Each structure stands twice: as structure tokens, then as C-alpha cells.
Amino acid sequence: FGPTIQGEGALIGQPTIFVRTGGCDYRCSWCDTLHAVDSQYRDEWKPMNAAEIFTEVEKLSGGNPLLVTFSGGNPAIQNLAPLIALGKAKGYKFALETQGSIAQDWFADLDVLTLSPKPPSSGMATDWGKLDACIAVAKSIAPSPLIPLPLAGGEGKEGALAPDRERGQWDKTSAISLKFVVFDEADYAYAKSAAARYPHLPVYLQPGNVVSDQPPLPTHPPQGGGQGWGEEIQPVMDRMRWLVAQVVADSWYEATVLPQLHVMLWGN
Ligand code: SF4
Numbered sequence: 001f002g003p004t005i006q007g008e009g010a011l012i013g014q015p016t017i018f019v020r021t022g023g024c025d026y027r028c029s030w031c032d033t034l035h036a037v038d039s040q041y042r043d044e045w046k047p048m049n050a051a052e053i054f055t056e057v058e059k060l061s062g063g064n065p066l067l068v069t070f071s072g073g074n075p076a077i078q079n080l081a082p083l084i085a086l087g088k089a090k091g092y093k094f095a096l097e098t099q100g101s102i103a104q105d106w107f108a109d110l111d112v113l114t115l116s117p118k119p120p121s122s123g124m125a126t127d128w129g130k131l132d133a134c135i136a137v138a139k140s141i142a143p144s145p146l147i148p149l150p151l152a153g154g155e156g157k158e159g160a161l162a163p164d165r166e167r168g169q170w171d172k173t174s175a176i177s178l179k180f181v182v183f184d185e186a187d188y189a190y191a192k193s194a195a196a197r198y199p200h201l202p203v204y205l206q207p208g209n210v211v212s213d214q215p216p217l218p219t220h221p222p223q224g225g226g227q228g229w230g231e232e233i234q235p236v237m238d239r240m241r242w243l244v245a246q247v248v249a250d251s252w253y254e255a256t257v258l259p260q261l262h263v264m265l266w267g268n
Contacts, residue, residue, distance in 0.1 A: 003066060007260050008260050008262070010202060012258055017061060018071050019070050024037040026118065065087075068092050070096045071097045076104055081106035084110070095111060095114065098134070102134075103136070111141065112175050115176065119182065119183070120187060121208065177204060180204070182207060182243055195254070195255070209268070233264065244257050
């Protein structure tokens with residue numbers, strides 16, 4: 001679907017078309033895309049091969065190449081190499097969002113890889129060996145012009161932000177980033193220790209957004225806010241303010257804290 005904008009992480013705000021794949025090897029307690037995960041929705045899924053998907057992408061883009069973002073479910077359970085090859089031949093760029101539980105050789109063909117290991121509140125356990133494997137495969141991705149400085153490793157800029165990082169390492173992996181959803185202290189501690197494990201990777205923190213046990217956000221917020229909108233989005237914004245306070249108190253200056261822009265604009 002799209003074109004729209006990427007709502008979170010390193011590419012926030014950038015125009016993209018999403019390809020949402022069905023199926024996931026996880027079952028996070030707060031999954032907000034169960035319609036792409038739970039087999040009870042299988043009848044709504046549309047089996048498509050690479051050529052069919054690319055035809056749809058071209059239809060949506062009007063033939064103007066742009067960024068294509070794979071989301072899910074977990075797109076890493078698919079073989080997306082043929083689709084990437086078709087798109088790259090026409091000038092499209094490709095980004096992948098995955099929890100990092102499955103490594104595929106075709107990660108090396110991507111332009112941007114976002115790894116989003118799931119924190120304790122998800123109820124899932126991280127297999128660090130698998131996450132390591134994802135990073136190892138994707139390490140050959142060139143620094144991406146899609147990611148703005150200083151994260152893309154521009155001359156001298158990264159040194160100013162992180163003087164203790166090895167320069168070559170930082171440059172090489174700048175197209176890979178870590179994104180953590182944070183609901184509470186335990187999630188925050190998880191994000192900190194995971195980030196410490198991969199000191200060369202940019203880190204994005206995002207306040208958790210519980211769809212089920214808080215008032216639903218309106219599907220279409222009134223123009224300029226309007227009555228009720230502030231109250232509806234309040235729980236996520238409260239968590240975001242708390243998260244900013246944590247990061248500042250810890251002097252965790254390598255982290256970037258971002259909301260889900262699409263939720264602010266369009267609700268859940
Ligand atoms: Fe849902 Fe993502 Fe968790 Fe899969 S990894 S269950 S898609 S939140």
C-alpha cells in the first residue's frame with residue numbers, strides 16, 4: 001500500500017510503498033498487525049509472486065521509483081530476493097523491518113535494514129545468535145544515502161557524536177539500525193543492554209502503543225487536533241515523555257527517541 005510515509009525509525013517521514021507480508025514466527029503480546037500474523041485472517045491474505053507484487057508496486061508508484069519497505073508479520077520468512085532484483089533494475093530502493101529472528105542471504109541486497117528485537121513486554125525471548133547472523137549478512141550493505149547525516153557516517157560527523165566508535169565499523173553498518181519499542185523499565189533496560197551489545201549500530205527508541213487496553217485512537221483525527229484527540233493519544237505521549245526523561249537522565253546521547261508518526265496522524 002502507498003505511497004505514504006514511513007512512520008518510524010531511521011527513515012521516518014520518507015515517502016515509501018509498503019509491502020506487507022503474511023505470517024510471523026513470533027506472537028508478541030501487543031502485536032498491532034495481527035491481521036498479518038494470525039492464520040485466522042488467512043482468507044484475507046493474497047498469494048502473490050514477485051512479478052505480481054512488483055506490478056502492483058509500479059501501479060501504486062505510477063512508475064516513479066521510490067523506497068519500498070517490507071513489513072509484516074516477519075518478512076524475513078519469505079524469499080524476497082526476486083522482488084528486490086526486479087525493483088532494483090528499475091531504480092527502486094528496499095528497506096526491511098524485522099525482529100531479527102531469521103537471517104536470509106538476500107538481506108545483503110537491501111538498502112536499509114531495521115532490526116527490531118522484541119523487549120520483555122512482548123513475551124518473546126531474543127535469540128542473540130540469530131540477531132548476530134542478520135547483522136553479519138547485512139554488513140555488506142553500503143552506507144545508505146536514505147539515512148540523513150550524521151547517522152550515514154558523513155565526514156567527521158560520527159566522530160563528534162561517538163568518539164569511541166571505530167570509524168570504519170560505523171560507516172559500514174550505517175544502513176543497519178536497531179529499533180526498540182519501550183513500554184516500561186524492563187523494556188528500557190533491555191534496549192540499553194542490547195544497544196551496548198552492538199555499539200556500532202544507531203539506536204531508535206519508540207514508546208509502546210497498546211492497541212487493546214487503552215482507548216482506541218481515532219481513525220481520522222480531526223483537522224488540527226479537535227475535541228477528544230489529545231485525550232486519545234495521551235497514553236502514548238505520556239510514555240514518550242517518560243522515555244525522553246529516561247534517556248536524558250542516563251546521558252544516553254547515542255539514542256534517538258521517536259514516536260510513531262503514522263499513529264499521531266491517522267490513529268491505530
Ligand atoms: Fe507482530 Fe511484529 Fe511481534 Fe510478529 S514480531 S508478532 S508482526 S509485533
